[in-house]
Amino acid sequence: MMLIEETAPAAEALPVAALRAHLRLAQGFDGPDDAAETAALxxxxxxAIATxxxxxxxxxxxxxFRMQLDDWRDRLGQALPLAPVHSVDRIEIDDGAGTVTVLPPETWRMVPDAQRPVILPAGVVLPHVPRRGMVTVTFTAGFGAxxxxxxxxxxxxxxxxxxxxYDDRSQDGRGHALPFGVSALIERWRAVRTLAGRGSREWR
Structure with missing residues (x-):
């Protein structure tokens, strides 16, 4: 699977002022240094968001986002790797020989889920993906803008x-472990990695 982020968070949506206040940095002085500090924050x-x-x-x-698969993980239903998903905007199958087919929206539906949204077929199974083909799912996800x-x-x-x-910015080889407070805050949001591949029937 390949997961490609097609759009990035808008700069104005980032809580730069909140981080500056949290760090108790001086503010209100416009100039090159202030602009550089804002960019760094x-x-x-x-x-931090990516982590x-x-x-x-x-x-x-x-x-x-755009998800590319060489085949469905399960033709009875394809789980999406991120949540919450607002919409599945496009599903297309490339046969590997130059022909790309867009699946009509009436042939599938997206089932929202807090942990693992799923694309289900309108019929019995999702369409066949040729052996050398690829399926691409374009979707929009996030809590808000x-x-x-x-x-x-x-x-x-x-x-x-x-x-x-910010505190570790001058150190080389920053550790990968999350601070305990951060781990505690995100614990309830962590996805439960159960059967996500072939044979999973969580959505039935």
Whole structure:
């Protein structure tokens, strides 16, 4: 599977002011240094968001993704790797010989789920993918377009982790372990990795 992020969180959606306040940094002085600091804080926030999303499988700020598979994991239903999913925008099958077929929306449906949204066939099974072909699913996921729509515990986890990245900015070989406070905040959001491949029938 390949998962491609087609759009990035908008710069204005990042809680730069909240991080600056959390770090108790001076603010209100416009100039090159202030702009550089803002850009640096935004970078720490993006890194923290990516880490939290990677650990939980939850998309904090809404954006579009493209998932590519060489075949369905299960033709009775294909789980999506991220949540919450707002919409599945397009599903297409490439036969590997230059022909791409867009699946009509009436032939499938998306079942929302807090942990693992699923694409189900309208009929018995999802369409066949040729041996050398590929299926591409384009979908939109995220809690919202603005930071105030992100759950409070996840938002706080991002601030704590971004602050840690800020504090460690001059150190080489920063450790990969999450601070305990961050781990505690995201624990309830972590995806339960049960049968996600062939043979899974969680959605039935």
């Amino acid at each position: 935004a970078g720490f926030l993006r890194a 939290i999303e990677g650990r939980t499988g939850k998309v904090l700020l809404t954006r579009r 603005s930071w105030d729509q992100v759950p409070a515990d996840l938002a706080q986890a991002v601030l704590l982790l971004a602050a840690r990245y």
